[in-house]
Amino acid sequence: MxxxxxxxxxxxxxxxxxxxxxxxxxxxxxxxxxxxxxxxxxxxxxxxxxxxxxxxxxxxxxxxxxxxxxxxxxxxxxxxxxxxxxxxxxxxxxxxxxxxxxxxxxxxxxxxxxxxxxxxxxxxxxxxxxxxxxxxxxxxxxxxxxxxxxxxxxxxxxxxxxxxxxxxxxxxxxxxxxxxxxxxxxSRKYYKGYGRFNYGKLSFIGILLNMWDMQVYQHKFRAGSSLEDINRMYYKK
Structure with a gap:
């Protein structure tokens, strides 16, 4: 085995x-x-x-x-x-x-x-x-x-x-x-929409923003955008 x-x-x-x-x-x-x-x-x-x-x-x-x-x-x-x-x-x-x-x-x-x-x-x-x-x-x-x-x-x-x-x-x-x-x-990464909003536990807005952001990150990655820029967007630095 x-x-x-x-x-x-x-x-x-x-x-x-x-x-x-x-x-x-x-x-x-x-x-x-x-x-x-x-x-x-x-x-x-x-x-x-x-x-x-x-x-x-x-x-x-x-x-x-x-x-x-x-x-x-x-x-x-x-x-x-x-x-x-x-x-x-x-x-x-x-x-x-x-x-x-x-x-x-x-x-x-x-x-x-x-x-x-x-x-x-x-x-x-x-x-x-x-x-x-x-x-x-x-x-x-x-x-x-x-x-x-x-x-x-x-x-x-x-x-x-x-x-x-x-x-x-x-x-x-x-x-x-x-x-x-x-x-x-x-589901913790959805709680605050990566820092954009804070409506408490698992906000509806946070979920929608997360779903949208993931598509944006994938597009930027495929387009050859800077990983440092994507990383800053993800963590809102």
């Missing part, structure tokens, strides 16, 4: 680390878990290692952290998981089965932890993008065979949109396959 390494980039995640560890301990067929930390959270290190998982330090930046986690991994398949996501018990088993059936690049079916209608639409549109444009984002739980990820030279070490970039580059070898297994992803 193929082995799956789970790589989790973290940065000041607080209680999310403990919550994810609880989920991973109940998940079948995990070979190893590597938390790649860009912060100085001593508590995270203690709880990660106390549960038998690996903890490594990395330069800040999700692409750097995931690449460093990959370098430290030894599985046949590497599954990149965000710390604020939840996976199902049989998720890893499904990834192994897909890999044994020839899938080298895949992701999961996304749903958000807020179940209001507009967030369900966001989830639908994300899954539609994977099915029809063959573009996966990091919050959809991307996984790669070691061979393909090595061939791609990993994630481009850029400040933003490393997931979009690798999806495009991977298409030259193999389009992404979406599994039916669900990944429940946090």
């Amino acid at each position: 193929k082995k799956v390494s789970v790589v989790v980039p973290i940065y000041n995640e607080g209680s999310n680390v403990s919550k994810l560890i609880d989920i991973l301990l109940e998940t079948d067929d995990i070979y190893e878990v590597i938390f790649s930390d860009a912060s100085d959270d001593g508590d995270a290190k203690k709880i990660i290692e106390a549960n038998g998982f690996s903890y490594i330090k990395s330069p800040k930046g999700r692409s750097f952290q995931m690449n460093e986690g990959f370098k430290q991994s030894s599985g046949d398949i590497v599954f990149f998981l965000h710390c604020d996501s939840k996976i199902e018990k049989n998720c890893i088993s499904s990834i192994i089965k897909a890999s044994e059936n020839g899938v080298n690049f895949g992701c999961l079916t996304i749903a958000f932890d807020d179940t209001r209608l507009l967030m369900k639409i966001c989830g639908f549109m994300s899954n539609f993008r994977v099915n029809h444009r063959k573009i996966a984002f990091g919050d959809q739980g991307m996984f790669f065979s070691r061979e393909l990820f090595t061939k791609l030279n990993g994630f481009a070490e850029i400040p933003i949109m490393e997931d979009y970039d690798i999806s495009i580059r991977a298409k030259k070898f193999e389009a992404v396959t979406k599994l039916d297994d669900r990944i429940i992803t946090s």
Whole structure:
């Protein structure tokens, strides 16, 4: 049976680390878990290692952290998981089965932890993008065979949109396959519309602005705009 390494980039995640560890301990067929930390959270290190998982330090930046986690991994398949996501018990088993059936690049079916209608639409549109444009984002739980990820030279070490970039580059070898297994992803990035407005928890305006902004960022990326400019727009610096 193929082995799956789970790589989790973290940065000041607080209680999310403990919550994810609880989920991973109940998940079948995990070979190893590597938390790649860009912060100085001593508590995270203690709880990660106390549960038998690996903890490594990395330069800040999700692409750097995931690449460093990959370098430290030894599985046949590497599954990149965000710390604020939840996976199902049989998720890893499904990834192994897909890999044994020839899938080298895949992701999961996304749903958000807020179940209001507009967030369900966001989830639908994300899954539609994977099915029809063959573009996966990091919050959809991307996984790669070691061979393909090595061939791609990993994630481009850029400040933003490393997931979009690798999806495009991977298409030259193999389009992404979406599994039916669900990944429940946090809605926290929708709460304030990336700083434009603040109407409290998960504002309607924030959701709409986020959906619009994601299309703008993708267009700018394809048009060759400066990644530093896109990064400033994203974080409203």
